[in-house]
């Protein structure tokens with residue numbers, strides 16, 4: 001396999017994956033197809049986008065006129081393109097259905113028409129919904145998405161399975177845990193808290209902060225996707241997690257420690273609607289393929305927080321944009337208002 005189409009490759013994990021491929025597989029050619037939504041950023045590809053080994057096409061995965069010829073020119077597709085932020089899905093669910101469900105269908109249909117192009121669909125542990133303490137999600141578990149984001153991702157996953165069983169499109173799915181690392185748009189928990197801490201702003205922690213997530217470094221996530229692309233079985237789903245289950249507030253405290261910022265910056269604010277309490281993955285299947293994580297929990301969070309401290313111009317440019325500021329105001333301004341005194 002030599003030619004990879006990486007959709008959503010100007011986003012967070014996609015751009016890390018492009019770097020991973022460039023370093024690990026020097027004989028590969030990569031095309032990044034990305035719409036450049038608010039979350040897409042060509043500077044994420046600085047140093048790798050050379051127009052030869054790695055070239056860029058701006059376009060929408062929902063548009064068959066762009067997708068079909070590109071898929072025909074490539075040996076495999078790895079789909080990172082998605083609307084990805086749960087809070088935004090509460091404000092504008094339609095965009096999520098459009099890209100995460102319909103866009104996935106357009107890619108699958110192009111793979112089918114091209115004669116059965118290999119595809120990996122990058123999905124999330126959130127499709128399993130809230131997981132009670134003491135249990136873990138298996139790949140065969142019923143999907144139980146509880147936000148417009150996870151419902152849309154679940155819809156994309158089901159399209160993949162439908163295209164595999166009906167048309168034998170050789171697609172595999174990865175469902176990974178919360179991922180952190182360089183180039184994550186600063187609306188997500190770790191970059192938001194890191195950049196707010198650096199700026200001395202309050203850190204809005206939803207509810208009691210006891211929502212439990214597993215924490216995966218982008219480089220470990222990319223290695224798992226690469227493995228599934230090359231050694232995964234078509235039609236199969238692979239959970240990707242580490243087992244570092246920690247409450248959100250503990251993650252925030254570790255960021256503050258790493259950045260030398262005071263704990264007094266934490267503000268517990270009104271919780272996210274429908275906020276899942278816990279995700280937890282059984283990952284024996286991807287480990288049996290040969291994957292194992294390289295990051296400890298502490299290193300994963302601390303190194304990421306440090307990256308934001310050392311890359312201020314990257315995120316300051318994003319935070320200065322109107323789209324970031326209007327989203328931040330819409331989601332957090334009312335939550336951060338001081339409570340009215342009792343009447």
Ligand SMILES: NC(=O)c1ccc[n+]([C@@H]2O[C@H](COP(=O)([O-])OP(=O)(O)OC[C@H]3O[C@@H](n4cnc5c(N)ncnc54)[C@H](O)[C@@H]3O)[C@@H](O)[C@H]2O)c1
Nearest residue numbers: 008010011012013035036037039040060061081082178179
């Ligand atoms: N970040 C996580 O913690 C995490 C965990 C598990 C799975 N995932 C999945 O990994 C994938 C990548 O996530 P991310 O965090 O890098 O997201 P991101 O929001 O940083 O990047 C998404 C990219 O997709 C592009 N895009 C959006 N709509 C598009 C469209 N219609 N056509 C073409 N490009 C489009 C954006 O411009 C952006 O570059 C997503 O599918 C997400 O569901 C993310």
